[in-house]
Amino acid sequence: MAAQSAGGYYVPHGSVWPILGSVALFFLLGGAASLINDDSGPGMIKFLIGLSLLLVMLFGWFGTVIKESVRGMYNAQVDVSFRLGMVWFIFSEVMFFAAFFGALFYARHYSVPWLGGEGDGFATNALLHPGYEAVWPTNGPAQVGGPFETIPAWGLPLLNTLILLTSGLTITLAHWALKVGKRGALVGWMWATVALGCLFLYFQGTEYVHAYQELGLTLGSGVYGSTFFMLTGFHGMHVTLGTIMLIVISLRCMSGHFSKNQHFGFEAVAWYWHFVDVVWLGLFVFVYVL
Amino acid sequence: MAHHGDHTHDAAHDGHDDHDHKPSGFFERWFCGTNHKDIGTLYLVFSLIMFLVGGSMALVIRAELFQPGMQLVEPDFFNSMTTMHALVMIFGAVMPAFVGLANWMIPMMIGAPDMALPRMNNWSFWIMPFAFALLLSTLFMDGGGPAGGWTLYPPLSIQGGNNVAFVIFAVHMMGISSIMGAINIIATILNLRAPGMDLLKMPVFVWTWLITAFLLIAVMPVLAGSVTMLLTDKYFGTTFFSAAGGGDPVMFQHIFWFFGHPEVYIMILPAFGVASEIIPTFSRKPLFGYQAMVYATASIAFLSFIVWAHHMFTVGMPLGGLIFFMYATMLIAIPTGVKVFNWVATMWRGSMSFETPMLFAVGFVILFTIGGFSGLMLAIVPADFQYHDTYFVVAHFHYVLVTGAIFSIMGAVYYWLPKWTGRMYNETLGKVHFWLSTITVNILFFPQHFLGLAGMPRRIPDYNVAFADFNMISSIGGFAFGLSQLLFAWIIIDVCFLKRGQKATAGVWEGARGLEWTLSSPAPYHSFSTPPKIDDRMLAHGDVAH
Numbered sequence: 018m019a020a021q022s023a024g025g026y027y028v029p030h031g032s033v034w035p036i037l038g039s040v041a042l043f044f045l046l047g048g049a050a051s052l053i054n055d056d057s058g059p060g061m062i063k064f065l066i067g068l069s070l071l072l073v074m075l076f077g078w079f080g081t082v083i084k085e086s087v088r089g090m091y092n093a094q095v096d097v098s099f100r101l102g103m104v105w106f107i108f109s110e111v112m113f114f115a116a117f118f119g120a121l122f123y124a125r126h127y128s129v130p131w132l133g134g135e136g137d138g139f140a141t142n143a144l145l146h147p148g149y150e151a152v153w154p155t156n157g158p159a160q161v162g163g164p165f166e167t168i169p170a171w172g173l174p175l176l177n178t179l180i181l182l183t184s185g186l187t188i189t190l191a192h193w194a195l196k197v198g199k200r201g202a203l204v205g206w207m208w209a210t211v212a213l214g215c216l217f218l219y220f221q222g223t224e225y226v227h228a229y230q231e232l233g234l235t236l237g238s239g240v241y242g243s244t245f246f247m248l249t250g251f252h253g254m255h256v257t258l259g260t261i262m263l264i265v266i267s268l269r270c271m272s273g274h275f276s277k278n279q280h281f282g283f284e285a286v287a288w289y290w291h292f293v294d295v296v297w298l299g300l301f302v303f304v305y306v307l
Numbered sequence: 308m309a310h311h312g313d314h315t316h317d318a319a320h321d322g323h324d325d326h327d328h329k330p331s332g333f334f335e336r337w338f339c340g341t342n343h344k345d346i347g348t349l350y351l352v353f354s355l356i357m358f359l360v361g362g363s364m365a366l367v368i369r370a371e372l373f374q375p376g377m378q379l380v381e382p383d384f385f386n387s388m389t390t391m392h393a394l395v396m397i398f399g400a401v402m403p404a405f406v407g408l409a410n411w412m413i414p415m416m417i418g419a420p421d422m423a424l425p426r427m428n429n430w431s432f433w434i435m436p437f438a439f440a441l442l443l444s445t446l447f448m449d450g451g452g453p454a455g456g457w458t459l460y461p462p463l464s465i466q467g468g469n470n471v472a473f474v475i476f477a478v479h480m481m482g483i484s485s486i487m488g489a490i491n492i493i494a495t496i497l498n499l500r501a502p503g504m505d506l507l508k509m510p511v512f513v514w515t516w517l518i519t520a521f522l523l524i525a526v527m528p529v530l531a532g533s534v535t536m537l538l539t540d541k542y543f544g545t546t547f548f549s550a551a552g553g554g555d556p557v558m559f560q561h562i563f564w565f566f567g568h569p570e571v572y573i574m575i576l577p578a579f580g581v582a583s584e585i586i587p588t589f590s591r592k593p594l595f596g597y598q599a600m601v602y603a604t605a606s607i608a609f610l611s612f613i614v615w616a617h618h619m620f621t622v623g624m625p626l627g628g629l630i631f632f633m634y635a636t637m638l639i640a641i642p643t644g645v646k647v648f649n650w651v652a653t654m655w656r657g658s659m660s661f662e663t664p665m666l667f668a669v670g671f672v673i674l675f676t677i678g679g680f681s682g683l684m685l686a687i688v689p690a691d692f693q694y695h696d697t698y699f700v701v702a703h704f705h706y707v708l709v710t711g712a713i714f715s716i717m718g719a720v721y722y723w724l725p726k727w728t729g730r731m732y733n734e735t736l737g738k739v740h741f742w743l744s745t746i747t748v749n750i751l752f753f754p755q756h757f758l759g760l761a762g763m764p765r766r767i768p769d770y771n772v773a774f775a776d777f778n779m780i781s782s783i784g785g786f787a788f789g790l791s792q793l794l795f796a797w798i799i800i801d802v803c804f805l806k807r808g809q810k811a812t813a814g815v816w817e818g819a820r821g822l823e824w825t826l827s828s829p830a831p832y833h834s835f836s837t838p839p840k841i842d843d844r845m846l847a848h849g850d851v852a853h
């Protein structure tokens with residue numbers, strides 16, 4: 018009997034990957050903390066050890082799961098557990114972004130107007146920040162980071178919106194091809210999605226370079242720069258992760274890992290991709306347009 | 308509910324080791340294991356160690372406060388002790404203890420073989436010791452550990468030394484652990500219940516954990532976001548919490564408490580669940596108002612999202628905000644009152660007996676209610692202007708967390724220890740532990756109400772001589788309470804390692820009902836390898852005709 022108890026419940030065998038992942042996180046984050054503190058100690062070495070271990074862990078753990086999945090060890094009940102896991106993971110990601118959207122809304126609707134003298138902020142404005150007017154975008158009464166310009170919504174950001182929306186379409190077409198068993202179309206649409214993800218990241222990178230080199234807009238440009246780069250930056254990191262996931266899934270599609278009826282790995286990544294898509298729509302509206 | 312398909316049975320033979328038995332090696336079992344009982348044990352042991360570590364920090368605080376004037380430690384180290392004591396107790400003691408109980412009990416209570424995602428379960432646990440190694444290491448760094456309070460309010464918190472980055476990354480790790488643990492619990496409850504174990508037949512402990520897990524997934528990422536902003540404000544030049552750049556330090560408090568208030572219920576809802584298991588057993592009656600208990604738990608969870616600013620009434624907020632958060636907070640008394648009345652009604656005319664778990668449960672109901680009432684006092688905005696940041700607040704949250712959460716955890720340990728180990732603990736010592744704890748914890752915390760009402764501020768190592776007497780009494784209570792917990796550790800060692808005490812029967816307690824009591828004591832390594840038949844009469848409660 019392997020990895021399965023008498024009644025047909027699936028109980029996986031033990032695994033070295035979780036404990037390795039914990040050690041990896043310990044080195045990675047401990048090293049990162051030393052690094053940003055400008056310690057002369059072995060911060061970089063710790064960080065690199067952690068990163069390498071984390072990569073080994075990710076390859077190993079996902080590799081084990083893929084192997085077990087391909088062998089058909091996962092029954093319908095396990096499939097539901099995986100689905101629940103992915104749904105609630107995405108929900109946790111939504112709440113992570115909610116914290117930063119919350120910061121954006123709070124700054125725009127409360128802290129900046131109060132600094133400009135609205136409501137109870139009258140005395141604060143008159144005494145501490147005379148002459149400061151509450152407008153958005155702003156880098157605050159002290160003009161932290163110096164003058165800057167913002168990125169107009171209707172240029173690259175609009176193009177990126179179209180790119181991501183199109184990628185949502187291509188991954189759906191890939192899913193359709195998978196369900197009707199057309200592997201050629203499946204693989205084609207998958208790589209199209211990957212290409213669109215890479216294109217998005219390329220444009221996002223261009224936009225950042227433009228902001229830093231020509232517009233004077235940086236992470237340190239007051240609360241506008243803080244919210245702009247943290248929101249778009251974390252989104253960009255998620256698109257990067259999503260693209261890597263898409264690449265893995267595309268390779269797995271080419272290896273024939275998925276069947277018409279059983280392809281949860283594909284679906285999980287598709288859900289994730291739609292999630293980064295929806296977050297982008299929120300960003301486009303609240304960060305760029307409004 | 309999805310059930311296994313027989314066709315997968317054969318496909319699963321892959322020639323690995325035999326999993327109806329324990330893994331053979333120490334490393335394989337405790338470091339690489341996937342068994343919910345082993346992982347639950349790890350959580351509980353870790354929690355007990357952290358409880359003693361955090362308790363030692365509390366004793367440093369109480370020793371310094373024994374007399375007015377500076378006696379033993381530097382002010383910064385004192386503040387570091389208050390900060391670390393809170394972080395260790397919240398994230399290291401209370402939360403892992405409840406996750407440990409969930410790991411042990413939920414599969415047994417719903418008729419499952421294990422948790423839904425066993426390997427992730429292992430990872431959830433094993434992140435914790437490393438996170439705390441990172442956190443506690445700051446105490447040994449130049450500049451010492453974090454000393455700005457566990458709430459990490461800027462600008463103070465980010466004016467600390469090198470510790471800031473380590474503390475923030477440690478919090479990130481704890482968050483990852485909590486989120487994975489919570490996802491696992493939700494997946495287990497929704498997907499692995501035995502046929503016939505309908506949602507409204509589940510034990511209340513399972514229900515409270517389902518709702519708690521939802522709260523965890525909803526708010527731990529918000530905490531991660533808020534501390535990430537602290538990190539970038541300190542190290543990368545952002546100005547989220549600096550007025551100079553258009554941000555606002557108060558914004559941190561809003562984001563933090565949007566996490567922080569649900570967090571409070573994360574630490575108390577499972578305690579409600581434990582009380583709802585123990586009280587019916589020793590009253591020999593079904594739980595009164597089962598469905599009301601479930602709906603009350605859900606209502607409390609909902610309200611927890613719209614009351615956060617009651618932690619910051621004095622910080623400066625529009626009047627409409629003050630009034631909204633005051634009334635929303637008071638509303639929580641209604642579902643909480645439903646629970647307290649239901650526990651009392653469960654005991655009403657029951658044939659009660661007072662073994663140690665029941666003593667802790669009854670102590671919980673009474674003492675938690677005291678903490679609830681002082682919470683209502685704090686909810687009143689004009690009164691809170693007086694109480695804010697005084698020892699009255701300290702007394703309040705220690706009543707709900709020590710005599711609330713921790714009393715319920717101890718009750719749960721005594722209640723289920725015979726099921727876990729197959730042996731009864733020493734009942735006399737258990738009762739001594741209860742009475743010592745209950746008397747000393749009141750000597751410790753009750754005088755702090757008076758100190759707070761008289762105006763003694765919290766998080767200050769020195770104080771006006773007018774506060775001397777009550778502080779001395781409180782410190783004596785603190786040391787007595789701390790030492791009493793060594794008895795608790797001894798009782799556990801006595802059962803687990805010395806293996807003294809009678810062999811426990813499957814049912815253990817005369818009035819016990821529920822699936823976990825149908826398994827042998829100690830419970831088999833894989834709880835239910837085939838789904839059990841659900842006999843409604845054996846359930847302690849649930850939507851069944853009594």
